[in-house]
Amino acid sequence: MQALLASIRIAAATMLICVAGYATAVWAVAQAVAPDGANGSLITRADGTIIGSRQVAQAFTQPGYFWPRPSAVDYNATAAGGSNKSPTSTDLTDRGQELVERYGAAPQNPLPADLAAASGAGLDPHISEAGALYQAARVAEARGLDLARVEGLIRNAAVSPGGFLTGDRIVNVLELNLALDEMSRAQVG
Amino acid sequence: MLIQSILFVVLVVGGTALISWPLGRYMKWAMDPGDPSSGPAGWKDRAFRAVGGPLTAQDQTWKRYMVAMLAFNVVMFVVVYGFLALQQYLPLNPDGKEGLEASLIFNTAASFTTNTNLQHYSGEVSLSYLSQLGGLMWLQFVSAATGIAALAALARGLAGRPLGNFFLDVQRASFLVLLPLAFVVAILLVVGGVPMTFDGAAVATTLEGVQQTIARGPVAAFVAIKQLGTNGGGFFGPNSTHPLENPGFWTNILEMVAIIIIPMACVWMFGRIIGRMRHAGVIFAVMLAFLLVKTTGAVWFEAAPTQAFANLPIEQTVGNLEGKELRFGPTGGPLWSVLTSSTSNGSVGAMHDSLNPMTGLMPMIGMWLNATFGGVGVGMVNMFLYIVVGVFIAGMMIGRTPEYLGWRVEAREVKFALFALLAHGLFILGGTALFSATPWGAETLNNVGPHGFSEILYEFTSASANNGSGFEGLGDNTGPWNLATGIVMLLARFIPIILPLAIVGSLSAKRRSAESSGTLSVEGGVFATMLAATIVVVGALTFFPAATLGPIAEHVIYMN
Numbered sequence: 227m228q229a230l231l232a233s234i235r236i237a238a239a240t241m242l243i244c245v246a247g248y249a250t251a252v253w254a255v256a257q258a259v260a261p262d263g264a265n266g267s268l269i270t271r272a273d274g275t276i277i278g279s280r281q282v283a284q285a286f287t288q289p290g291y292f293w294p295r296p297s298a299v300d301y302n303a304t305a306a307g308g309s310n311k312s313p314t315s316t317d318l319t320d321r322g323q324e325l326v327e328r329y330g331a332a333p334q335n336p337l338p339a340d341l342a343a344a345s346g347a348g349l350d351p352h353i354s355e356a357g358a359l360y361q362a363a364r365v366a367e368a369r370g371l372d373l374a375r376v377e378g379l380i381r382n383a384a385v386s387p388g389g390f391l392t393g394d395r396i397v398n399v400l401e402l403n404l405a406l407d408e409m410s411r412a413q414v415g
Numbered sequence: 416m417l418i419q420s421i422l423f424v425v426l427v428v429g430g431t432a433l434i435s436w437p438l439g440r441y442m443k444w445a446m447d448p449g450d451p452s453s454g455p456a457g458w459k460d461r462a463f464r465a466v467g468g469p470l471t472a473q474d475q476t477w478k479r480y481m482v483a484m485l486a487f488n489v490v491m492f493v494v495v496y497g498f499l500a501l502q503q504y505l506p507l508n509p510d511g512k513e514g515l516e517a518s519l520i521f522n523t524a525a526s527f528t529t530n531t532n533l534q535h536y537s538g539e540v541s542l543s544y545l546s547q548l549g550g551l552m553w554l555q556f557v558s559a560a561t562g563i564a565a566l567a568a569l570a571r572g573l574a575g576r577p578l579g580n581f582f583l584d585v586q587r588a589s590f591l592v593l594l595p596l597a598f599v600v601a602i603l604l605v606v607g608g609v610p611m612t613f614d615g616a617a618v619a620t621t622l623e624g625v626q627q628t629i630a631r632g633p634v635a636a637f638v639a640i641k642q643l644g645t646n647g648g649g650f651f652g653p654n655s656t657h658p659l660e661n662p663g664f665w666t667n668i669l670e671m672v673a674i675i676i677i678p679m680a681c682v683w684m685f686g687r688i689i690g691r692m693r694h695a696g697v698i699f700a701v702m703l704a705f706l707l708v709k710t711t712g713a714v715w716f717e718a719a720p721t722q723a724f725a726n727l728p729i730e731q732t733v734g735n736l737e738g739k740e741l742r743f744g745p746t747g748g749p750l751w752s753v754l755t756s757s758t759s760n761g762s763v764g765a766m767h768d769s770l771n772p773m774t775g776l777m778p779m780i781g782m783w784l785n786a787t788f789g790g791v792g793v794g795m796v797n798m799f800l801y802i803v804v805g806v807f808i809a810g811m812m813i814g815r816t817p818e819y820l821g822w823r824v825e826a827r828e829v830k831f832a833l834f835a836l837l838a839h840g841l842f843i844l845g846g847t848a849l850f851s852a853t854p855w856g857a858e859t860l861n862n863v864g865p866h867g868f869s870e871i872l873y874e875f876t877s878a879s880a881n882n883g884s885g886f887e888g889l890g891d892n893t894g895p896w897n898l899a900t901g902i903v904m905l906l907a908r909f910i911p912i913i914l915p916l917a918i919v920g921s922l923s924a925k926r927r928s929a930e931s932s933g934t935l936s937v938e939g940g941v942f943a944t945m946l947a948a949t950i951v952v953v954g955a956l957t958f959f960p961a962a963t964l965g966p967i968a969e970h971v972i973y974m975n
Contacts, residue, residue: 228468228469228470229470229482229483229486229487230486230489230490231468232467232468232469232470232471232483232486232487232582233483233486233487233489233490233582234490235466235467235468236466236467236487236582236585236586237487237490237491237494237557239466239586240553240556240557240560240586240589240590241549241553243589243590243594244553244556244557244589244590244593244594245548245549245552245553245556248594248597248598248601248636249548249552249633249636251598252598252601252602252605252611252633252635252636252639253611253612253613253633253636255602255605256602256605256611256612256635257611257612259602259605259606260605260606260608263605263606263607263608263609263610263662264605264610264611264612264635265610265612265614265617265631266610266612266617266629266631266659267608267610267662268617268619268629275620276617276618276619276620277619277620277621277622278619278621278622278627278629279617279619279629279659281608281658281659281662282627282629282658282659283658284619284621284622284623284625284627285621285623285625285627286621286622286623287623288623291622291623295741301627303627303628303629303630304539304540304616304628304629304630305537305539305540305652306539306630306651306652306653306657307537307652307653307887308653308656308737308738308766308768308769308887309737309738309766309769309888310738310766310768310769310861310862310886310887310888311723311737311768311769311861311862311888312768312769312772312862312866312969313721313722313723313735313737313769313770313771313772314722314723314772314866314969314973314974315723315862315863315866316723317723318721318723318724318737319723319724319726319727322721322723322724322727322729323727326727326728326729331727331728331729332728333728335728336728336729336730336731337727337728337729337730338729338730339720339721339724339729339730339731339732339733339736340733340736340741342721342724342727342729343721343724343735343736343737343738343739344737344738345656345736345738345739345740345741346653346654346656346657346738346739346740346763346764346765346766347651347652347653347656347657347658347740348653349657349658350658350740350741350742351658352740352741352742353741354741356730387663387664387741387742387743387744388423388664388665388744390419390422391419391422391423391426391664391744392419392664392744392745393416393419394733394741394744394745396741396742400622403622404622407622
């Protein structure tokens with residue numbers, strides 16, 4: 227009985243310090259030091275409406291935009307998840323087949339693997355640089371833009387996430403599409 | 416690509432091993448400030464005594480230490496059960512989360528009390544911010560502290576001293592070890608882009624004009640202790656594959672370091688308390704060797720492309736990308752899967768269900784052994800069980816009375832150790848057999864054939880190892896799964912803490928003899944080999960038949 231009492235006292239103390247105190251302190255520092263990331267890295271328009279989060283993939287289906295990796299949860303950012311299919315599963319073959327048809331891939335022009343494989347949370351904001359270049363012709367044609375300029379945009383946006391520790395460069399799809407809209411506007415204007 | 420993978424592994428594992436040395440020294444200072452009779456208690460101990468009350472005044476026997484630990488864990492379980500059951504009436508619920516079903520509450524409370532963090536719910540779908548922070552994050556601190564306390568008591572007993580006082584130890588571990596580390600990691604995560612807000616989900620209108628609701632919350636504080644305390648329960652359902660839980664390459668490295676840093680430092684703390692650093696070095700080396708073998712296996716097997724795309728016009732040059740994030744690079748996923756299962760962490764940086772079959776075997780091996788670093792505190796406690804069995808077998812082979820650190824190891828201690836080790840096998844294999852043969856398991860699978868069997872095997876392995884990762888395709892939020900894994904987690908948590916304490920209680924009732932040249936040295940290569948052999952024979956071979964039915968069969972049948 228005494229042991230329970232001591233436990234309750236320690237429970238209260240740890241709750242107060244390790245939960246209330248700790249969470250409040252981290253929150254206060256976060257909001258002061260990195261308010262953008264602390265609130266979800268949101269991108270807003272001039273009128274304050276939110277376009278999305280820089281870190282979270284959103285669906286793109288129009289030919290004039292770059293498309294993200296497939297998502298097992300259809301880019302639902304309130305219930306994220308992966309396919310959880312074994313890489314030997316025929317369900318993945320079926321999905322791969324669909325994507326091959328959607329992108330018009332052929333043996334002499336194979337689809338980059340990241341465009342066929344869903345990420346762990348279904349919200350991966352990136353595609354590989356190769357995956358973006360693969361889509362450049364479609365995007366340029368749909369927008370009436372010069373292909374070389376679109377490719378330049380991709381090369382400009384591509385980064386190597388871990389510097390010398392990672393080889394393949396990746397591109398943030400939402401930021402790339404925003405830059406693309408900007409380029410189209412400039413061309414019209 | 417190969418060079419980069421090796422560099423990456425060396426940087427993460429080697430770098431963490433280096434930092435674990437000073438951390439082990441700090442943990443010794445924090446957890447074992449010395450014999451209180453030799454001088455006045457420091458201000459910290461005075462504060463901890465004031466909080467804990469009269470029971471903190473003196474050292475406890477192993478039985479009283481155990482009772483104190485169990486009492487504290489009962490309070491943990493009950494409080495969090497209450498939080499989860501009543502969350503719809505409690506504050507900090509901006510997105511209006513509803514109450515949970517009873518068997519899910521039982522499973523979740525058991526899961527976080529036992530440092531497992533098996534999650535049959537999805538955080539951003541089901542839980543309020545109060546349930547996440549006040550309930551689960553609190554348990555992530557105090558369940559980890561329970562493990563560190565148990566190791567400190569065990570080490571003191573082996574050093575021939577009183578075990579100490581649980582109510583002091585659990586506060587030392589919470590306030591002096593976990594809290595400062597978690598704060599540092601949380602701030603670094605925030606700088607790396609992890610959200611920390613009490614606002615509800617953000618509603619966006621995408622560039623194509625569709626509405627997208629983006630769940631967020633006080634993520635950074637939660638993730639820091641989730642990684643450090645070998646807890647592993649993610650703020651979001653898909654854990655550290657979620658871009659808001661792990662936004663980039665460098666946060667990924669930080670989170671991986673946080674997985675193994677305390678389990679590594681626990682070995683050094685153990686060595687310092689028993690006063691045998693060379694012995695600790697040998698244990699560390701054995702653990703590290705197992706870790707590196709598993710890492711090599713995982714990175715190697717994961718370099719094979721997604722087999723399902725073999726006959727499609729899809730690039731086959733990069734490895735298997737299903738369930739993986741591009742920002743972590745190709746080695747991030749498989750390395751994480753080994754680290755998280757070698758320790759009892761259970762967070763994921765890639766979806767384990769979608770790993771190549773033989774890659775998926777590596778985390779299972781990690782959890783079957785559960786001592787090649789293992790959970791905070793309890794990993795070293797598990798290793799102690801292997802040591803007891805190992806020195807006993809070695810003693811029999813050389814025809815001497817088996818001894819460990821001068822304590823005579825006899826039938827009683829070996830029985831306790833073997834019972835604790837074999838219970839692990841019984842829970843895993845018994846549970847898997849039952850659920851494979853009945854609709855309880857068979858109707859909840861997400862994959863067919865051997866991979867479906869692997870899903871069941873993995874779930875019981877994860878529950879019994881107090882790990883918490885999963886082959887998440889499994890539809891595990893059912894009454895039978897919630898109850899069965901809940902019970903397994905509780906038994907598999909407390910049996911391997913209580914029996915080692917009982918062994919120490921039994922050893923310290925004997926007279927300690929000086930180690931002589933006739934005793935097997937615990938500081939050399941012979942001991943390391945003996946220990947590794949014991950781990951392979953007792954830990955791994957028990958599970959080999961099950962492995963052949965699951966991952967190995969899948970590999971042989973499907974992979975070219």
